[in-house]
Amino acid sequence: MPTVAEILIPLAIDTPYSYVVPHGLAVEVGDVVQIPLGPRETVGVVWTVAESVGGSNLRPVTGVIDVPRLGGTLRGLVDWIARYTLAPKGSALAMVLRLPDEAAGAEIARVAVKISGKPPTRATAARSKVLAIAADGESRGKSALAKEAGVSLSVVDGLIDDGALDAIAIAPEPVAPVPDPDHPRTPLSEAQADAVAALEAAFDESARAGAVKPVLLEGVTGSGKTEVYFEAVAACVRGGKQALILMPEIALTAQFLDRFAERFGVRPAAWHSGIGGRRRERLRAAVASGEAKVVVGARSALFLPFAQLGLIVVDEEHETAYKQEDGVHYHARDMAVVRGRLEGCPVLLASATPSIESRVNAARGRYDHLILPERFGGRRLPDIAAIDMRRDPPERGSFISPPLVNAVKHTLERGEQALLFLNRRGYAPLTLCRACGHRYQCRNCSTWLVEHRFRRALVCHQCGYTERRPEACTNCGAFDHLTPCGPGVERIAEEAAALFPDKRIIVLSSDFPGGAERLRQELDAVAAGECDLVVGTQLVAKGHNFPGLTLVGVLDADIGLTSGDPRAAERTFQLLQQVTGRAGRGEKPGRALVQTYQPEHPVIAALLSGDAERFYAEEIAAREAAGLPPFGRLAALIVSGTDKAAAEAHGQALAREADPPPGIMVLGPAEAPLALIRGRHRFRLLVKTERNIDMQAYLREWLARAPKPRGNVKVTIDVDPQSFCRRQGASAARPCTRSEQC
């Protein structure tokens, strides 16, 4: 009888394909094999092997590739993720199997594409969309670019063949040394030592119980969470096992790697999207052999083939960067919990401002909850005070109120640093003609164009559409009547420069000229004190630590509170908590001043009083009442995009087909989460769901029988947020309800 292997191929295919194993070839489950597929040869992973009658019509396995076999836990993870996220199994496998190109026998793959400068021989609407996005000169993944432009891959391929886009590979660097868990270190505070002990006890307890319970480690900014989980990492390494520390991409800074080096003597192996080529493969091999003891990585590190994983830490667990929005939709934090369960290793979630769903999981006893109440080294939290903008309005035409101007002035006079925070890029969010009332609007989306004064352009923050800032009104022709309305960071910097002409002021936002590398250098320079006043967007709230910073001024705390995103309150609270926490992380105490028109709003009130507990309690109650995440079953159907009316109509048609009908939320492009509208689809539809795997299978059927929208439309099922239901027999007819323990 011939041996038949079911082989999963890392392509968007949901089922394994059958191949016959030729005589003399030994093939085992988990082997990476080379196989024919259509006209070419590809790789795949053996999912099952069986003796079988027949099978003579099957094509044969070409050979086994000499790389470590895929372990049971990783195969389990692939199955689990595919099922949970409704992605084809092959796509989930592809995340695990980013093979060395050499081993696959292929020449250097097109890793990324970049604009060449050569115009295409032919210009079409689809092509110009792609080129408009690539125009910034950044390199992007091929499919990412196609997705962003809202066109199919063949457009990008066409442009590569035409020479308008260059296909490029990414460059390598060297791999990781062995961390020393007993490297001399500064002693822990009492609270930290207690937390370390509690952590060990929790891990021991769950090891005894036979099932590892994730631990949520919550500690205010500056309480030393990192030092606490470093001890857990040290214990893991002492035990001869490997540890994985997941971080959001932006937080993976040189600063963090140095901190690790201070504790362990060497820098850890770092894994992120930027590492490629040979280095990537050497690191993967070191992980698979068990030689790499600690890996610090962005979400994709979750799929590395660890030989003996002993601990997963998810730092800043609330960060949205953990959500993968394209291809397979997954949340790395939750998949970390799944991997921990499959590996039987502890998982530690750390945050100063945990996500609602992790708080809920902790409250229900699904996670253990550890709290670090105080700041490290006796440092105090910054004092936070509100500036009520109704009582202390700024002067006409300016945005910094007198009390804040004063505070900045005194801070700078003492030689300390100040930060003015405004989460809005550019100069002004709206440009208006005072002569005719014309408002500059994006021609793709129904959003206002944001003025970027440095670039002399009007830019759509949704789709990237850009035009030159006109001299005269394009509608009525009047000169000198175009008026910027409202502030962006550039405008605040202008105002600050007028107030403090002899101070060094820098604007830090994601469109910093010179790209990510320059920005990183600039952040280091600011941390070193080479600047007096920073005007920044949310970018400065995360990752980087500025020791000389003693004052944070929040220019508009109310931004974001009115957005239609169901997570608006949570996000705003987290962001403001983080950014105000930036003050006073050095020697000197810090304070924060928050400009607001609604100091009594629950989010602002919680921030001012420092009563996070109350915020969480109120937010959880509100969500529960509204059936929003993490409590709704089919939490919401969010439709949004450039054509709001079409989106709403289709959303309602879909909802009518569902049983029970979900809540619909129709968002204009301006209110919707950015990720939802990227790309120029007529509209996008995001189905938010959670908890129940069977509910998702039901959703798949529902979408299959529901009316198909016409035109450039995208439908996505988003598994958000995940608090797991493992109850047997849950189904669409009898889904989990919130009263049930699962």
Place this chain on the structure above:
DNA sequence: AGCACGCCGACT
């Protein structure tokens, strides 16, 4: 992912 196929507007 790559490749064939088929549809559709543009143009010697």
Place this chain on the structure above:
DNA sequence: GTCGGCGTGCTC
């Protein structure tokens, strides 16, 4: 008419 661009579906 056919040619190139582009979306769709298939690959054991």
